Amino acid sequence: MEIIPSNFIEEIIVEDLKSGKVKSVITRFPPEPNGYLHIGHAKSICLNFGLALKFNGRCNLRFDDTNPEKEDTEYVESIKRDVKWLGFDWGEKEFYASDYFDFMYEMAIKLIKMGKAYVCHLSPEEMRRYRGTLTEPGINSPYRDRSIEENLELFEKMRRGEFEEGEAVLRAKIDMSSPNINLRDPVMYRIIKQNHHRTGNKWCIYPSYDWAHGLEDSIEGVTHSICTLEFEDHRPLYDWFLDQLGVYHPQQIEFARLNLTYTVMSKRKLLKLVEDGYVSGWDDPRMPTISGLRRRGYTPESIRKFAEMIGVAKSNSVVDYGMLEFCIREDLNKRAQRVMVVINPVKLIITNYPDGKKEMMEAVNNPEDESMGKRLVPFSKVLYVEREDFSEEPDPKFFRLAPGKEVRLQHGYYVTCTGFKKGDDGNIEEIYCTYDPDSRGGWTKDGRKVKGTIHWVSAEDAIDIEVRMYSHLFTKENPDDVEEGKNFTDYINPDSLKIFTAKGEPFIKDCNEEYYQFLRNGYFRKDEDSTKKKPVFNKTVGLKDSWSK
Ligand code: ATP
Ligand code: MG
Numbered sequence: 001m002e003i004i005p006s007n008f009i010e011e012i013i014v015e016d017l018k019s020g021k022v023k024s025v026i027t028r029f030p031p032e033p034n035g036y037l038h039i040g041h042a043k044s045i046c047l048n049f050g051l052a053l054k055f056n057g058r059c060n061l062r063f064d065d066t067n068p069e070k071e072d073t074e075y076v077e078s079i080k081r082d083v084k085w086l087g088f089d090w091g092e093k094e095f096y097a098s099d100y101f102d103f104m105y106e107m108a109i110k111l112i113k114m115g116k117a118y119v120c121h122l123s124p125e126e127m128r129r130y131r132g133t134l135t136e137p138g139i140n141s142p143y144r145d146r147s148i149e150e151n152l153e154l155f156e157k158m159r160r161g162e163f164e165e166g167e168a169v170l171r172a173k174i175d176m177s178s179p180n181i182n183l184r185d186p187v188m189y190r191i192i193k194q195n196h197h198r199t200g201n202k203w204c205i206y207p208s209y210d211w212a213h214g215l216e217d218s219i220e221g222v223t224h225s226i227c228t229l230e231f232e233d234h235r236p237l238y239d240w241f242l243d244q245l246g247v248y249h250p251q252q253i254e255f256a257r258l259n260l261t262y263t264v265m266s267k268r269k270l271l272k273l274v275e276d277g278y279v280s281g282w283d284d285p286r287m288p289t290i291s292g293l294r295r296r297g298y299t300p301e302s303i304r305k306f307a308e309m310i311g312v313a314k315s316n317s318v319v320d321y322g323m324l325e326f327c328i329r330e331d332l333n334k335r336a337q338r339v340m341v342v343i344n345p346v347k348l349i350i351t352n353y354p355d356g357k358k359e360m361m362e363a364v365n366n367p368e369d370e371s372m373g374k375r376l377v378p379f380s381k382v383l384y385v386e387r388e389d390f391s392e393e394p395d396p397k398f399f400r401l402a403p404g405k406e407v408r409l410q411h412g413y414y415v416t417c418t419g420f421k422k423g424d425d426g427n428i429e430e431i432y433c434t435y436d437p438d439s440r441g442g443w444t445k446d447g448r449k450v451k452g453t454i455h456w457v458s459a460e461d462a463i464d465i466e467v468r469m470y471s472h473l474f475t476k477e478n479p480d481d482v483e484e485g486k487n488f489t490d491y492i493n494p495d496s497l498k499i500f501t502a503k504g505e506p507f508i509k510d511c512n513e514e515y516y517q518f519l520r521n522g523y524f525r526k527d528e529d530s531t532k533k534k535p536v537f538n539k540t541v542g543l544k545d546s547w548s549k
């Protein structure tokens with residue numbers, strides 16, 4: 001069957017398969033286990049695993065654990081959990097760059113023996129100066145012309161721990177006057193005397209990204225090594241190392257990374273938010289992490305859909321956060337359990353409804369999915385309704401509760417507001433109304449029109465629910481764009497979390513669904529903090545679409 005390519009990467013792959021350059025497709029997703037995955041990683045995961053699925057190839061999960069300073073097994077575990085949750089399966093193909101350290105070391109020795117690598121003692125500051133600039137060529141390191149024997153000996157000393165951190169590095173000997181600064185004798189190994197989460201103290205020299213990455217891809221037989229645009233200028237170096245060594249040579253392809261409005265995506269910054277307590281953890285529902293989005297109420301399907309919608313391009317852009325919200329709203333509309341919850345309650349008393357009477361009203365669980373069935377909602381004389389659904393002096397476009405007006409109580413009766421009581425503070429304490437006994441279920445035989453429909457909860461049956469309402473974590477559309485003298489944390493929104501005690505219908509207490517629509521209030525997910533006594537819900541997204549296609 002012929003595969004129709006849907007982006008430039010797929011076009012390359014189709015060509016490579018046709019020409020016989022590759023027999024089957026092998027991609028990889030190579031996170032560094034130094035933080036939790038975010039929505040940008042999700043784009044890369046969907047792309048790499050998606051290509052493997054589409055071309056009947058495979059995708060490796062490879063932990064790029066080449067820097068012991070910031071890495072941890074906690075991150076390894078979280079990454080595996082998140083990739084699985086997104087719906088992808090790497091099977092047996094779980095690899096660790098640290099498993100290749102011996103091979104990398106041998107390859108480095110091979111390069112030294114070819115006269116293509118040397119040990120250098122310039123300080124990082126000196127090295128930067130010697131490197132030159134875009135307009136100025138670099139200057140050779142005074143250590144550049146050491147003999148092969150000397151280099152072999154010194155590199156072995158580096159490995160044995162006989163130098164301190166910063167005293168020596170191994171550099172490739174390429175070209176200090178190359179117009180591409182990455183080729184001006186890049187560092188291959190540096191000394192880091194720290195415990196590695198997998199190799200312990202076996203090594204005190206660690207490979208740089210540029211040195212390690214191509215070798216990792218090569219060992220695994222990766223055919224298409226897909227990375228973000230910043231690595232375009234590194235490709236000549238990727239190619240140089242593999243060509244020198246004469247090992248299998250995968251093709252590096254770059255695509256635009258995902259940027260989203262009102263959030264930051266760098267792991268360094270996300271770590272700062274966690275460490276400095278701006279959020280409750282990596283999985284705080286305001287975080288753009290996969291675990292944060294999951295806790296917020298995003299589904300794997302919505303994130304995959306989002307990745308598909310943004311597509312794969314060659315130029316960087318910033319995606320409107322509203323597009324992500326569009327994707328989850330569409331998905332939750334199809335699957336969310338509907339319930340009635342009053343977030344800002346005020347009492348509504350039906351004066352002509354018999355005292356002590358209780359009726360069970362039938363309510364559909366999801367109008368989009370009949371198979372989800374129906375439930376019964378208790379109705380009684382005293383209800384809670386939203387404070388905002390009442391107006392003492394309504395403007396002409398207000399169709400909800402107001403003196404003299406008739407509204408429909410969803411799944412209940414028509415009621416007409418007859419009055420209200422105010423407290424000493426001027427706040428409405430109670431609203432009074434009468435109901436039409438012939439309007440059970442929300443319609444009447446005379447077919448009279450009632451414009452407004454509101455939700456409600458029977459007061460004596462209501463359960464208390466903690467509702468966590470979120471807005472953007474940052475007040476600035478692009479918090480990475482920091483003004484002089486400021487920090488990205490200066491743009492944190494102080495009101496990004498508001499907590500309410502809401503009144504919910506009793507059904508919620510024992511319902512095991514994960515995703516809900518609180519009628520008229522938005523989509524919510526039951527949080528892990530829930531207890532039997534007090535369910536906790538996170539607001540995922542509102543009902544109204546703010547994003548225009
Ligand atoms: P950060 O800069 O946040 O530390 P990173 O790129 O260093 O991110 P890695 O763990 O190295 O994080 O990323 C693993 C893979 O995910 C890489 O192949 C990288 O290209 C991809 N990736 C990371 N961020 C994004 C993004 N915003 N959009 C698309 N792909 C991304
Ligand atoms: Mg990286």
Ligand code: MG
Nearest residue numbers: 032034267268
């Ligand atoms: Mg990084």
